Amino acid sequence: MSRWRSKRWQRRMSLKLDFNYMMSEFLGEANGISADDLRGLREVAVKLHQELSEGRAGGNIGFYDLPYDQDTVEAIEKFAGKAIKQYENVVLLGIGGSSLGPRALHSALAGGQWANMADYKGRGKIPRFFFADNIDPDTFARILGFAEPRKTLFLVVTKSGTTAETMSQFLIVRDMLERKLGKNKVAKHLVAVTDAQNGRLRNVADREGLTNFIIPANVGGRFSIFTPVGLLPAALMGIDIRQLLAGAAAMDGRTKECDLHTNPAYVAAALLFLADRTHGRNIDVMFSYSDALFEVADWFRQLWAESLGKKHSLSGKDVFCGLTPVSALGVTDQHSQTQLYMEGPFDKVTIFLAVEQFGQSMPIPTLYDGLPDLHYLGGHSLEELFQAERKATEYAMLQAGRPSMTITVPEVNPFTLGQLLYMLEVQTAFAGGLYNINPFDQPGVELGKKLTYGMMGRQGFEQVREDYANRQPKQDKYEI
Amino acid sequence: MSRWRSKRWQRRMSLKLDFNYMMSEFLGEANGISADDLRGLREVAVKLHQELSEGRAGGNIGFYDLPYDQDTVEAIEKFAGKAIKQYENVVLLGIGGSSLGPRALHSALAGGQWANMADYKGRGKIPRFFFADNIDPDTFARILGFAEPRKTLFLVVTKSGTTAETMSQFLIVRDMLERKLGKNKVAKHLVAVTDAQNGRLRNVADREGLTNFIIPANVGGRFSIFTPVGLLPAALMGIDIRQLLAGAAAMDGRTKECDLHTNPAYVAAALLFLADRTHGRNIDVMFSYSDALFEVADWFRQLWAESLGKKHSLSGKDVFCGLTPVSALGVTDQHSQTQLYMEGPFDKVTIFLAVEQFGQSMPIPTLYDGLPDLHYLGGHSLEELFQAERKATEYAMLQAGRPSMTITVPEVNPFTLGQLLYMLEVQTAFAGGLYNINPFDQPGVELGKKLTYGMMGRQGFEQVREDYANRQPKQDKYEI
Numbered sequence: 001m002s003r004w005r006s007k008r009w010q011r012r013m014s015l016k017l018d019f020n021y022m023m024s025e026f027l028g029e030a031n032g033i034s035a036d037d038l039r040g041l042r043e044v045a046v047k048l049h050q051e052l053s054e055g056r057a058g059g060n061i062g063f064y065d066l067p068y069d070q071d072t073v074e075a076i077e078k079f080a081g082k083a084i085k086q087y088e089n090v091v092l093l094g095i096g097g098s099s100l101g102p103r104a105l106h107s108a109l110a111g112g113q114w115a116n117m118a119d120y121k122g123r124g125k126i127p128r129f130f131f132a133d134n135i136d137p138d139t140f141a142r143i144l145g146f147a148e149p150r151k152t153l154f155l156v157v158t159k160s161g162t163t164a165e166t167m168s169q170f171l172i173v174r175d176m177l178e179r180k181l182g183k184n185k186v187a188k189h190l191v192a193v194t195d196a197q198n199g200r201l202r203n204v205a206d207r208e209g210l211t212n213f214i215i216p217a218n219v220g221g222r223f224s225i226f227t228p229v230g231l232l233p234a235a236l237m238g239i240d241i242r243q244l245l246a247g248a249a250a251m252d253g254r255t256k257e258c259d260l261h262t263n264p265a266y267v268a269a270a271l272l273f274l275a276d277r278t279h280g281r282n283i284d285v286m287f288s289y290s291d292a293l294f295e296v297a298d299w300f301r302q303l304w305a306e307s308l309g310k311k312h313s314l315s316g317k318d319v320f321c322g323l324t325p326v327s328a329l330g331v332t333d334q335h336s337q338t339q340l341y342m343e344g345p346f347d348k349v350t351i352f353l354a355v356e357q358f359g360q361s362m363p364i365p366t367l368y369d370g371l372p373d374l375h376y377l378g379g380h381s382l383e384e385l386f387q388a389e390r391k392a393t394e395y396a397m398l399q400a401g402r403p404s405m406t407i408t409v410p411e412v413n414p415f416t417l418g419q420l421l422y423m424l425e426v427q428t429a430f431a432g433g434l435y436n437i438n439p440f441d442q443p444g445v446e447l448g449k450k451l452t453y454g455m456m457g458r459q460g461f462e463q464v465r466e467d468y469a470n471r472q473p474k475q476d477k478y479e480i
Numbered sequence: 481m482s483r484w485r486s487k488r489w490q491r492r493m494s495l496k497l498d499f500n501y502m503m504s505e506f507l508g509e510a511n512g513i514s515a516d517d518l519r520g521l522r523e524v525a526v527k528l529h530q531e532l533s534e535g536r537a538g539g540n541i542g543f544y545d546l547p548y549d550q551d552t553v554e555a556i557e558k559f560a561g562k563a564i565k566q567y568e569n570v571v572l573l574g575i576g577g578s579s580l581g582p583r584a585l586h587s588a589l590a591g592g593q594w595a596n597m598a599d600y601k602g603r604g605k606i607p608r609f610f611f612a613d614n615i616d617p618d619t620f621a622r623i624l625g626f627a628e629p630r631k632t633l634f635l636v637v638t639k640s641g642t643t644a645e646t647m648s649q650f651l652i653v654r655d656m657l658e659r660k661l662g663k664n665k666v667a668k669h670l671v672a673v674t675d676a677q678n679g680r681l682r683n684v685a686d687r688e689g690l691t692n693f694i695i696p697a698n699v700g701g702r703f704s705i706f707t708p709v710g711l712l713p714a715a716l717m718g719i720d721i722r723q724l725l726a727g728a729a730a731m732d733g734r735t736k737e738c739d740l741h742t743n744p745a746y747v748a749a750a751l752l753f754l755a756d757r758t759h760g761r762n763i764d765v766m767f768s769y770s771d772a773l774f775e776v777a778d779w780f781r782q783l784w785a786e787s788l789g790k791k792h793s794l795s796g797k798d799v800f801c802g803l804t805p806v807s808a809l810g811v812t813d814q815h816s817q818t819q820l821y822m823e824g825p826f827d828k829v830t831i832f833l834a835v836e837q838f839g840q841s842m843p844i845p846t847l848y849d850g851l852p853d854l855h856y857l858g859g860h861s862l863e864e865l866f867q868a869e870r871k872a873t874e875y876a877m878l879q880a881g882r883p884s885m886t887i888t889v890p891e892v893n894p895f896t897l898g899q900l901l902y903m904l905e906v907q908t909a910f911a912g913g914l915y916n917i918n919p920f921d922q923p924g925v926e927l928g929k930k931l932t933y934g935m936m937g938r939q940g941f942e943q944v945r946e947d948y949a950n951r952q953p954k955q956d957k958y959e960i
Contacts, residue, residue: 020954096815118598136771141840175845291616302816309820322824335576336782340789342924344802360621365655392931444822451872
């Protein structure tokens with residue numbers, strides 16, 4: 001499935017991190033980070049690196065070694081190779097970490113929003129892809145309207161197997177399949193991606209004999225893009241998952257040493273940490289100058305927010321830390337957000353995503369001789385204007401004392417995507433250490449879940465239900 | 481075109497603002513806003529209201545009276561009524577304020593991302609709609625690939641007529657139309673929406689005899705949704721623009737009095753201002769529990785960020801103020817952002833968008849008797865779960881000391897959309913006054929524009945070009 005790629009090609013496709021405009025040499029002492037600030041983190045970095053390496057070696061932190069799981073790759077390729085020919089639609093039932101990764105891959109490498117149109121050129125014989133990652137009834141009804149059961153494969157993706165949203169959708173689909181196709185056809189249209197042992201989806205998959213793929217117990221949802229959570233959908237989109245993993249492995253090679261000069265994941269984490277701690281910049285804008293990479297920013301939003309937004313430090317102290325990730329699209333959001341980024345509070349760092357080489361060239365013709373302020377555009381190209389605006393925005397922000405760094409992807413392909421996603425995972429794990437919090441849990445969502453269970457009448461949540469029913473009543477004067 | 485709607489129906493469709501969970505009665509003194517805090521703004525509110533009313537009456541602030549421009553409505557309906565039958569595709573060339581409004585309307589009322597699929601049910605005979613609001617060459621090439629010139633209407637939308645992105649796209653399209661269809665057919669496929677007198681697009685429209693619609697001089701891009709910028713695309717999407725304007729007019733009625741108890745736009749602005757000033761909450765999350773309304777949050781992002789993100793106060797003092805708008809989608813982002821919202825810094829206010837009545841009902845079947853923690857979902861519906869999760873999130877956030885307010889839309893239709901969009905515009909104008917800044921300008925984007933012009937070789941920008949060429953060189957050690 002995978003084309004062989006030379007070392008030279010791989011080097012040329014190597015992702016770059018440019019952090020000049022984070023540094024005090026460019027921003028001045030008041031707004032920049034000094035080489036000394038970075039050096040000051042050296043000791044703690046060594047300690048953290050050792051802890052993370054031990055967590056990896058001891059099997060507690062699972063995401064690091066995912067690029068090397070050949071058995072999973074083969075199983076997925078075997079299944080997807082057949083399924084691609086069999087089904088016209090794939091519907092992914094999954095939310096959060098079960099959907100954001102596949103969405104990012106679809107958008108970057110498989111046509112994204114355009115791919116489901118009848119006259120889309122470039123999909124070939126790949127099924128249409130639908131993400132059922134919300135429970136808005138109007139949307140879910142629409143998706144089911146598009147996906148004729150006979151021609152559709154439903155992926156049910158939840159690690160815990162208890163996610164109320166996904167399991168509700170599953171119940172609706174399960175029931176519909178039986179009614180429309182008959183009981184013995186149901187299993188043919190359902191694939192489960194879940195834990196090896198635990199959870200209701202595991203029970204169901206086992207007793208109904210569903211094809212299923214395993215999410216390793218030591219990999220959390222937001223770090224799961226290189227498990228079957230990401231790889232199975234990717235393969236069904238026709239993406240070369242070996243190249244994706246080769247990219248991740250290449251970045252693993254670059255992030256294995258604890259060096260705050262050469263390890264791009266550690267450098268990025270350290271700079272964002274310092275910008276927050278020393279200058280109070282607690283909003284991180286991922287500004288993608290590429291439509292294809294825009295949903296990577298959305299995937300990163302979960303990774304960064306859920307990993308670092310924590311009430312307690314590792315020692316149990318109240319810290320209420322966290323960086324708020326914001327996703328923005330260049331140049332589009334220059335006409336929406338740049339005014340704020342240039343003149344608003346000094347509370348942001350921008351991470352530009354840049355692409356060197358696009359797939360298409362769009363030359364701008366030379367017209368309207370008599371109108372010089374229109375004529376000047378001719379002879380250039382859209383991609384030239386695109387790059388010029390990115391550089392102009394970066395430089396204008398520097399002039400206004402606003403720090404930024406730029407991650408450059410030579411071109412958007414599975415190998416570069418693999419690097420980018422893996423780098424951001426390593427960056428997040430390391431940043432968790434700098435903040436002295438646990439980047440792998442999410443205790444803050446429990447209360448909301450319990451309240452929902454209570455309202456929906458789940459056993460064992462009667463007390464929450466009662467507490468909620470007895471809540472302080474709202475006041476009419478505050479509702480208009 | 482428009483169905484007559486009874487007063488009773490209009491009352492039933494009236495938007496509600498619930499701000500209980502902003503107030504100290506619920507959040508305590510430490511996190512809430514007191515009735516006294518609100519009362520403290522009364523005097524300044526009266527003054528601001530008078531200034532805004534004068535700006536309206538004097539014709540300086542144009543957006544207020546847009547709901548009453550019958551001539552424009554008629555001209556648009558006349559044109560769109562024919563065009564809808566003539567063209568299979570509409571491509572909107574426009575960015576920022578020229579695109580975000582139409583996008584929000586398309587998503588809420590015309591099928592959004594689903595509407596261009598061949599088997600989409602519900603569009604009827606309406607053209608497909610493409611938003612060319614970025615200059616990524618891969619995307620623009622794709623859109624042109626979908627839009628066969630003979631069957632396509634191109635809307636060119638820029639108030640200044642000098643927007644480099646839109647005018648570059650225009651040049652490409654203009655040239656292609658002439659090459660493919662011949663010179664005398666070009667005008668049939670182009671419509672200009674621009675200023676009545678100024679700018680290059682006005683020159684071009686006049687000399688080539690393009691159909692054109694006018695953006696009033698006293699309405700800025702981000703306040704232009706009720707001008708032809710929003711209304712023309714809306715009519716081409718088959719949206720009832722009279723109902724949209726009726727909704728806006730209804731909200732005008734509710735926001736005409738300066739009363740911090742009953743004017744929802746003023747109350748919302750005052751609360752968000754106070755939450756920032758008294759508690760440092762300078763991030764406003766618009767959390768839409770409706771897929772249809774999600775892009776309203778994106779439209780609001782521009783309105784709020786560009787209007788309030790200002791370096792200078794009205795008296796010229798450096799203030800660097802601004803609230804950072806963040807858009808989130810419920811329940812999807814509960815699995816991505818809620819951890820941060822619950823446990824991270826106390827720097828946010830959440831504005832929930834709620835919908836009372838959805839178009840579809842999705843009952844959850846009762847299956848798996850033996851698995852109680854799956855079985856409990858049966859007998860409920862997806863919409864019930866959706867609402868329960870919104871309420872659970874709102875209440876969990878209250879418990880964690882996180883303020884929120886909720887805007888409830890009885891159902892998503894043109895009349896309720898008109899109310900919502902108009903309310904947010906009035907809220908923004910009033911908030912600008914509270915911050916003592918000018919909400920109608922955007923000086924911070926000038927430097928980036930000039931740099932771009934310089935790089936692209938536009939006349940008069942030679943000095944900027946030279947300055948940029950002579951910038952401090954980046955250092956190799958900061959690029960890895």
